[in-house]
Each structure stands twice: as C-alpha cells, then as structure tokens.
Amino acid sequence: MEITILVFGQIKEITGIAAWQISGIKSTEELAAKLVMQFPELALMKYAMAVNKILIQTDTELNENDTVALLPPFSGG
Amino acid sequence: MYSENTNQRYQRQILLKEFGEAAQNKLGQAKVLVIGAGGLGCPALQYLAAAGVGTIGIIDFDTIDLSNLQRQVLYSTHDIGKSKVDTAILKLKALNPEIQVNGFPIRITNQNALELVRNYDLVIDGTDNFPTRYLINDACVLLNKPLVYGAVLRFEGQVGVLNLADPITNIKTNYRDLFPEPPDASSAPSCHEVGVLGVLPGIIGLMQATEAIKIITGIGKPLYNKIVSYNALENTFYDFQISSTQKSRKLIPFDELSFSNFNYEWFCNGSSNAPEISVEEFDALRVSELITIIDVREKGELPTVLEFPCKNLPLGELETFLPTLNTVNKIVLFCKSGSRSVKALKIVKAKFPHSEAFSLAGGIEAWKKYNFKMTS
Numbered sequence: 001m002e003i004t005i006l007v008f009g010q011i012k013e014i015t016g017i018a019a020w021q022i023s024g025i026k027s028t029e030e031l032a033a034k035l036v037m038q039f040p041e042l043a044l045m046k047y048a049m050a051v052n053k054i055l056i057q058t059d060t061e062l063n064e065n066d067t068v069a070l071l072p073p074f075s076g077g
Numbered sequence: 078m079y080s081e082n083t084n085q086r087y088q089r090q091i092l093l094k095e096f097g098e099a100a101q102n103k104l105g106q107a108k109v110l111v112i113g114a115g116g117l118g119c120p121a122l123q124y125l126a127a128a129g130v131g132t133i134g135i136i137d138f139d140t141i142d143l144s145n146l147q148r149q150v151l152y153s154t155h156d157i158g159k160s161k162v163d164t165a166i167l168k169l170k171a172l173n174p175e176i177q178v179n180g181f182p183i184r185i186t187n188q189n190a191l192e193l194v195r196n197y198d199l200v201i202d203g204t205d206n207f208p209t210r211y212l213i214n215d216a217c218v219l220l221n222k223p224l225v226y227g228a229v230l231r232f233e234g235q236v237g238v239l240n241l242a243d244p245i246t247n248i249k250t251n252y253r254d255l256f257p258e259p260p261d262a263s264s265a266p267s268c269h270e271v272g273v274l275g276v277l278p279g280i281i282g283l284m285q286a287t288e289a290i291k292i293i294t295g296i297g298k299p300l301y302n303k304i305v306s307y308n309a310l311e312n313t314f315y316d317f318q319i320s321s322t323q324k325s326r327k328l329i330p331f332d333e334l335s336f337s338n339f340n341y342e343w344f345c346n347g348s349s350n351a352p353e354i355s356v357e358e359f360d361a362l363r364v365s366e367l368i369t370i371i372d373v374r375e376k377g378e379l380p381t382v383l384e385f386p387c388k389n390l391p392l393g394e395l396e397t398f399l400p401t402l403n404t405v406n407k408i409v410l411f412c413k414s415g416s417r418s419v420k421a422l423k424i425v426k427a428k429f430p431h432s433e434a435f436s437l438a439g440g441i442e443a444w445k446k447y448n449f450k451m452t453s
Contacts, residue, residue, distance in 0.1 A: 006315065008306050009233050010265065018311075046260040054318045055255065071306060071317060073256040074228035074235055076268035077117045077205040077278065 003062050005031075006069040014041045029059040031068060047072040083175060087129055100294035101129060107293045108132040110197035112185055112213055114161040115139070116268070116278030117203035117227045119151040121286040126169040128290060132177045133169065134197055137161045138184040148275035185209060187337050190216040199292060201225045201285050205267060207259045208341040214239065214252035215329050219336055223292055226252060226304070227285040229273050230266070234281035237304035237319075238288050250302045253325035255317075258365040259345040277309050328361050335447075352422055353438040356447040359409055368407045372441075373421040378413065380445055392417050395424055404432040411437035411444070 002023045012018050025031045028049055036043045050069045051060050062068070090096050109130050111118050114137040125133055141149070141156045141164060156164045162180035169178050181193060185204075194200055194216045202213050202224060210228075217224040223241035228234065242249040259265075284305075291297045304317045330336040335357045343354065344361060354362070362368055363385060370387035373395060390398045392412070402408070408425065410418040418436040425434045437444065 008308075008315070009230060018308075044261060046256065046258055046265075048255055048317065050317045053316055055320055057320065057322050057324070069315060069317065071235075071304070073207070073260055073265060074230040074233070075205060075207045075210060075265060076228055076230040076273055077113050077115050077203045 001025075001062075001064045003031075003065070004067040005035075006067060008070065009072045009074055011042065011045060011047060011070050011072050014039050014045070025062055027059050027061055028056060028068065031062065035070075045072055083129075086173070086175070090128065095296050096294065100296060103294050104129045104290065105131040107199070108134070108197040109199050109201060109289055109293075110134040110136070110194060111201045111203055112136045112209070113203035113205060114149075114151070114165045115145065115203060115205060116148040116229065116273065116275075117282040117285060118201070119149045119165075120279045120282035121201050121203060121227075121289070122165060122169060123151055123172065124283060124286040125289060126173045126176055126178070128286075129173065130176060130289075130293070132179065132197075134179045134181065134193070135162050135165050136181040136183065136185050136193060137165075138182055148273065148278050150279070185212065187212060187339055187341060191220060191333055191336065194220050194222055197222065199223045199225065199289055201289060202227060203282065203285070205269075207265070207345040210252065211259060211344060212341045215336060215339070218251050218329050219333060224251070225285045225288045225292070227278075227281045229278045229281050230268060231271055232274050232277065232309045234277050234307045234309075235304050236281050236284040236288070236300065236307070238292065238300040238302075239319075241292065241299060241301055243301040248302055248321055250319040250321050251325060251329070253328050254319050254322045255304060257322070257324050257328060274309055277307075280307065280309070324364060327364050330357055352426070352434070352436055353415070353419070354409065354435045355438050356444045359435075359437050359444065360448075362407065362409070366407070368409055369403055371408065371410045371421070373410055373412050373417050374441075380441060382441060384448070387411075392421050395421055396428075399425070399428045402429070404429045404434075408432060408434040409437055410434065411441050413440045414442055415440040 002021050004021050006019050007015050048055050048071045052067055087101050091101050107130050111122055114135050139161050141152045141159055143157055151168055160182050162182040166178045166180045200217055200222055217240045224239040226237045226239050239251045288299050291299045302319045306315045330339045338355045339357050372387045372389045373392045375391050410421045412418040415438050422434055422436040
C-alpha cells in the first residue's frame with residue numbers, strides 16, 4: 001500500500017524533499033511516529049495534517065494512494 | 078448615481094457583467110480593516126483603495142525602514158523613518174480621494190482589538206507574529222467578522238478565508254481549527270530571521286484583497302474554510318479543507334471580558350515574565366499540552382476538584398516533595414484564592430529556576446466560577 005507525503009515550509013527544510021512515497025503505513029499516527037523517527041526535529045514542529053486535502057484532528061486510517069500533507073504555521077507578513 | 082468621474086474611475090470593473098454598478102455600490106459602502114501595513118498590507122491596501130472600498134482602516138505602530146522597501150511597495154526611499162500609517166494614508170488618498178482612510182498608528186492588543194474590529198465589516202490579517210494572529214482570530218470570532226488570513230515565509234505563502242460560513246454547509250471555521258496551538262519560536266522563524274522573496278507577500282496580499290472584494294460584492298466563491306498554500310519556486314498551489322473542531326471552541330475566550338484577560342504573548346511564547354496565569358490561560362494550556370497541576374491546599378479542603386487530574390501537595394509539605402517533582406512539563410500551582418499558590422511558586426522557582434511554573438490567579442474559586450458561568 002503506497003501513500004504520498006507532501007511537506008511545506010519549515011518541514012521541507014527538515015526533510016530536504018517536498019514529496020515522496022512510502023508504503024506499509026496504516027494510519028496517520030503511525031505515519032507521524034515514523035516521520036519523527038526518520039526526522040527527529042519534527043518532534044518539535046507544530047503542523048496541520050491533511051489526508052487527501054482535508055485536515056484531520058484525530059488518528060485517521062490511510063488507504064492505498066492517499067496523499068498526506070503536512071502544513072506548518074507561518075507568521076510572516 | 079455616480080458622478081462622471083467616479084464612473085470613469087471604476088469603468089473597467091463596472092464593465093464586467095458579473096460586477097456592474099451593484100458590486101461597485103457594495104464596495105463603496107464596505108468598511109475593511111487592514112491590520113499590518115507591511116508586505117501583505119501594502120498591496121492589499123493599494124488595490125482595495127483603487128477598487129473603491131469606501132472605508133479602509135489601517136493599524137500599524139511601525140515606521141518605515143530601508144529593509145521594508147524590497148516588498149512594501151507603497152513606500153518610497155524618502156519615506157524612511159516616517160510612520161507607516163501616516164504615509165499609507167497620504168498615498169492612498171492621492172490614489173483615490175473618493176474613499177475614507179482611517180489610520181491607527183498603534184499596536185493592536187487584547188485591550189483595544191474589539192473596539193477597533195467592531196467598526197468594520199471585514200478584517201485582513203497582514204501581521205507578522207503569532208500572538209497578534211491568534212488575537213485577531215479570536216476578536217473576529219467573538220464579533221462574528223470574516224477574516225481574510227495571509228502569511229508568508231521564504232518562498233511560500235498561505236491564504237484563506239476564516240470565520241465566514243459556507244452558505245451551503247453553514248460551516249464556519251477559524252485559525253484555531255487550523256492551528257490550535259502556536260508553534261515554539263524556534264520551529265517557526267520569522268521573515269526577519271530567514272527572509273522572504275519580495276514578490277511573495279505581493280502575491281498573497283493581492284489574493285487577500287481579491288477574497289475581500291469577492292466577499293463584499295458576493296461574486297465568485299470565497300475560500301471559505303480553506304487554506305491555499307502557494308509555492309513561488311514551483312509555482313504550485315495546494316489547498317487544505319479546514320474542519321470545525323471542539324478543541325478550538327474551548328481555546329477561544331468565550332466572551333469579551335475573558336478576551337481582554339487572555340495573555341496572547343504568554344499563550345504563544347509560554348515564557349512571559351508573569352508568574353500568574355488567568356483561568357482562561359490555564360484552560361487553554363490544559364487543552365493544548367500535558368501539564369502538571371498541583372493543589373497546594375490542605376488535604377480535604379473545599380471545593381473538591383474532580384474536573385482535571387491534579388496532585389495534592391499542601392504548601393507546608395511542598396518542600397519535602399520537591400525532589401520528586403517532574404519539571405519537564407509546565408507546572409500550574411493553585412490554592413483556594415491564589416495567594417498560597419504564589420508562595421508555593423516561589424518555593425518551586427527557588428529549587429528549579431528554569432522550570433516553567435505558574436500560579437493560578439484567583440485560585441480554584443475563580444476557576445470554578447468561570448467554568449460554571451461557561452456551562453450555565
């Protein structure tokens with residue numbers, strides 16, 4: 001099962017790439033934990049998470065070909 | 078109903094069959110408040126004034142700096158050192174003398190925000206820091222004003238329409254549905270620290286002006302409950318649908334008085350010098366993170382607290398228990414009315430000077446009173 005991850009702003013600074021695919025992840029919480037293992041700095045980041053462009057607030061099941069996007073807050077104006 | 082000049086000034090947009098004189102009239106009657114006359118505010122102000130928004134308010138306490146001119150194109154090199162608000166008024170009035178421009182060369186705070194926002198139909202957020210963004214959001218929620226949000230950093234920007242109900246679903250969302258908790262300063266740098274491409278606030282600020290014009294005139298479909306993220310390097314857009322959350326309702330001060338008591342600096346930076354927190358701040362903190370709550374009253378003292386988990390360590394015994402205290406989380410100490418907990422705070426701070434510990438102002442009595450009022 002493959003899902004696409006998109007990251008924005010400061011999160012992209014941490015991951016180094018803006019988009020990639022991973023497989024074997026069943027839920028958004030599992031994904032968040034996996035990302036922190038891979039990029040420990042993410043543990044300190046606040047971000048909004050969207051599955052297929054809809055923001056989620058609780059652990060959400062992931063399905064084949066879902067796209068998960070991580071959007072950090074910006075303050076600049 | 079227009080003078081010949083007026084008609085000529087707006088001729089190109091009145092000519093649009095979806096727009097016409099009706100939309101132009103709506104713009105003329107509209108009152109828009111632009112908070113922050115910087116990178117986002119400048120382009121928004123210029124086009125809103127040019128389009129004929131009848132009343133424009135501008136809030137900004139700052140003066141013009143040479144480093145602003147790369148993106149704040151309303152100002153000129155000879156304006157350096159002058160007030161942004163005063164300069165913006167002169168330039169906008171020169172551009173369009175038919176409109177009213179009100180300037181507020183002040184900092185927006187929890188003491189003046191409601192009074193300022195109340196007089197306008199719509200707010201454009203062009204500020205550059207999180208405390209002010211949360212403050213503006215909450216003020217707009219309390220006063221039921223649509224908020225056109227915009228933010229930029231480096232090569233990316235965000236724009237969205239908050240606190241405006243989608244006419245089909247009737248759903249209305251706000252900034253706290255998107256980002257319930259502010260980020261740590263270290264994980265969310267400012268443009269001042271990491272830079273911004275000059276054209277980017279121009280693009281986002283103009284999208285904000287576009288959304289404002291759509292909302293006022295009723296043409297098109299505003300970005301209700303949506304944030305669009307724009308990447309200038311890739312020239313790509315990605316949108317996020319926001320859902321209304323229970324959590325955001327708990328985080329927003331529930332009335333005007335609690336708004337004026339909510340310390341936004343503290344909420345966003347967590348390390349303000351004030352060792353006391355209000356009941357509103359305490360509730361926001363409990364919802365947003367794991368904290369250690371200590372009841373320093375004597376055992377069995379009333380009222381009993383069952384609403385949240387806390388440890389009972391009476392003031393007299395506090396010192397004995399201190400070595401076992403977990404100082405990783407923030408600590409909130411409370412007593413009946415807030416005076417013993419200030420003493421307890423001094424004891425904790427003496428032992429752990431770097432701990433983030435607070436005393437609950439007004440004690441558990443104030444908290445019960447506040448929460449009773451909320452639920453009754």
